[in-house]
Every structure is written in C-alpha cells, then in structure tokens.
Amino acid sequence: MGLINVAIAGSSGRMGRALLEAVAQASDMRLHAALERPGSPFLGRDAGELVGSPNGVRITDDLAAGLKGAQVLIDFTRPEGTLEHLRAAVSLGVNLVIGTTGFTEPQKQAIADAARALGIVMAPNMSVGVNLALKLLDLAARVLNEGYDVEIIEAHHRHKVDAPSGTALRMGEVVAHALGRDLKQCAVYGREGVTGERPADAIGFATVRGGDIVGEHTVIFAGIGERLEITHKASSRATFAQGALRAARFVAGKKSGLFDMQDVLGLR
Ligand SMILES: NC(=O)C1=CN([C@@H]2O[C@H](COP(=O)(O)OP(=O)(O)OC[C@H]3O[C@@H](n4cnc5c(N)ncnc54)[C@H](OP(=O)(O)O)[C@@H]3O)[C@@H](O)[C@H]2O)C=CC1
Numbered sequence: 001m002g003l004i005n006v007a008i009a010g011s012s013g014r015m016g017r018a019l020l021e022a023v024a025q026a027s028d029m030r031l032h033a034a035l036e037r038p039g040s041p042f043l044g045r046d047a048g049e050l051v052g053s054p055n056g057v058r059i060t061d062d063l064a065a066g067l068k069g070a071q072v073l074i075d076f077t078r079p080e081g082t083l084e085h086l087r088a089a090v091s092l093g094v095n096l097v098i099g100t101t102g103f104t105e106p107q108k109q110a111i112a113d114a115a116r117a118l119g120i121v122m123a124p125n126m127s128v129g130v131n132l133a134l135k136l137l138d139l140a141a142r143v144l145n146e147g148y149d150v151e152i153i154e155a156h157h158r159h160k161v162d163a164p165s166g167t168a169l170r171m172g173e174v175v176a177h178a179l180g181r182d183l184k185q186c187a188v189y190g191r192e193g194v195t196g197e198r199p200a201d202a203i204g205f206a207t208v209r210g211g212d213i214v215g216e217h218t219v220i221f222a223g224i225g226e227r228l229e230i231t232h233k234a235s236s237r238a239t240f241a242q243g244a245l246r247a248a249r250f251v252a253g254k255k256s257g258l259f260d261m262q263d264v265l266g267l268r
C-alpha cells in the first residue's frame with residue numbers, strides 16, 4: 001500500500017503541531033496539506049518549521065486546493081471550523097478524523113449525516129488509556145450499580161474553551177448507559193449555595209482549569225465504607241496525536257460510516 005496522504009486542519013494549534021510531528025515520524029504517511037483559517041498569521045509559512053523541520057508544505061486557507069488529493073483530513077479545531085471542513089470533505093470525498101470537542105446535538109447530527117457519504121472517526125479522546133478506561137468504567141458501573149455516587153472530575157490547561165471536557169462527558173455517557181440512566185436527566189454540572197442533599201441517581205461533574213495541564217480525568221464511585229477511583233492522566237499531546245494517526249489508518253480505505261476509537265482499537 002502507498003503512503004496515506006494526510007491533511008491537517010488547525011495546523012498551528014496545540015494539537016495541530018503535535019500532529020505535524022507525528023505525521024513527520026510516520027513512515028506510512030505523507031503530509032499533503034496544512035490548513036489554517038483565513039487571517040491566521042501562519043498562512044504561507046512552511047508547516048514543518050512550526051515543529052523544527054521544514055517540509056515544503058505551505059500553510060493555506062484554501063480548503064479546496066488543500067483537500068484535493070488528500071485521503072484523510074485530521075481536524076482538531078473548533079466545532080464551527082470542523083463543520084466547515086466537513087462540508088468541503090463531503091464535496092471532495094476526503095475521509096475525516098475528528099478530535100474537536102464541544103459540539104451541539106445538531107452539529108453532531110450533521111456529522112452523522114455526512115458519514116453516510118464519508119468514512120469518519122470521531123472521538124473526544126484519542127488516547128489508548130482513556131479508551132481502555134471507558135471499558136473499565138462500563139464494568140465498574142455495572143458492578144457498583146447501587147449505593148455508589150458517581151462524580152467526574154476533569155482538569156485541563158488554562159486555554160481550553162469548552163467544559164466539561166468531551167472526555168468527561170463521554171465518561172458520563174458510558175456510566176449512565178451502564179446504569180440505565182439518561183445523562184441528560186441526571187447530570188449535575190457544578191454546585192453552589194444550599195444545594196440540598198445529593199440525589200442518588202445524579203452524575204456530578206467538576207471542572208478545573210489551570211496552567212499547562214494536558215488532560216486529567218477521574219471518575220469516583222463513592223459508596224459507604226469504600227470508594228473506587230478510575231483516573232487517567234495525559235502528560236503529552238503525542239498520545240492524542242498517535243491515536244489520531246491510528247484512526248487515520250483505520251478510516252483511510254473506508255467508503256462510509258461513523259466510527260470512534262473503540263472501533264479503531266478493537267474495543268467494541
Ligand atoms: N480528541 C482528542 O484526543 C483531543 C481533542 N482535543 C480537542 O481538539 C480541539 C483543539 O484543541 P487545541 O489544539 O488545544 O486548540 P488550539 O486552540 O491550540 O488549536 C485550534 C486550532 O484550530 C484553529 N481554528 C479555530 N477556529 C477555527 C475555525 N473556525 N476554522 C478553522 N480553524 C480554526 C485555530 O486557529 P487560531 O489559532 O487562528 O484560532 C488553531 O490553529 C479542542 O476542541 C480540544 O478539546 C484536544 C486534544 C485531544
């Protein structure tokens with residue numbers, strides 16, 4: 001099989017740079033295009049320069065030119081950017097890996113609709129550890145299904161714009177599903193003042209933002225006389241980038257369908 005032609009959206013961002021490094025080191029991939037939005041100060045710069053090794057690929061805001069000939073677009077941007085890239089990918093038949101978080105329900109539906117014509121992998125967390133943690137959480141919730149209060153705490157760097165994190169929300173969905181609850185009905189996003197006693201079926205979320213924390217998630221099952229905590233700590237964005245590359249390899253040959261990292265990692 002030939003090299004996989006990969007385009008990267010948001011190429012000057014934190015994840016964009018981690019992806020540029022990962023693609024440069026991948027022997028089965030070639031950087032086809034590095035995209036940024038109109039007005040970005042990085043337009044026209046050599047993308048490789050951002051990670052210390054020039055590669056001749058100029059950062060562009062021309063989606064059509066950048067995506068033409070690409071097999072997979074990897075997108076870690078913002079929901080409105082992803083939706084714009086999705087439209088271009090549909091018209092050019094380029095498969096997608098979406099790592100962006102913070103989508104509304106209608107935006108998620110637009111992505112699901114596009115997956116009838118494209119192969120798409122979308123996951124709020126591409127690390128192997130978090131995806132294994134999702135399986136462990138399913139098991140833990142099924143065993144600790146009565147008398148244990150579920151609370152989810154996440155911590156990220158000061159620049160993160162969405163809360164709770166996409167990963168925390170997915171963890172909540174997995175636990176709620178295993179317990180036969182609807183997260184929309186039982187989620188409690190922060191507490192203040194005289195809150196009253198905790199409802200037994202609540203799934204609570206707490207958010208920490210500060211400094212350069214890459215990403216930490218803890219799910220607590222608090223019972224009487226004992227407490228189980230399942231924690232994942234990311235210490236480098238390379239783990240997300242490597243996961244995104246695994247997703248790109250998985251989706252490169254797909255005709256259509258919406259997948260997540262459980263599919264990519266064979267954890268379904
Ligand atoms: N699934 C996973 O494993 C992970 C997911 N994420 C998610 O990825 C996303 C990006 O995170 P991070 O790299 O830290 O963010 P950054 O802000 O560092 O990077 C975002 C990039 O996207 C660009 N961008 C912003 N808005 C648009 C738009 N409307 N159209 C096109 N490009 C746009 C930014 O350009 P500019 O600088 O000009 O605004 C920037 O280059 C977040 O949603 C985050 O939660 C992060 C890590 C792991």
Ligand SMILES: O=C(O)C1=N[C@H](C(=O)O)C[C@H](O)C1
Binds near residue numbers: 124165
């Ligand atoms: O914004 C980030 O940085 C991260 N976002 C993802 C999320 O919202 O879950 C994943 C990771 O924790 C880093």
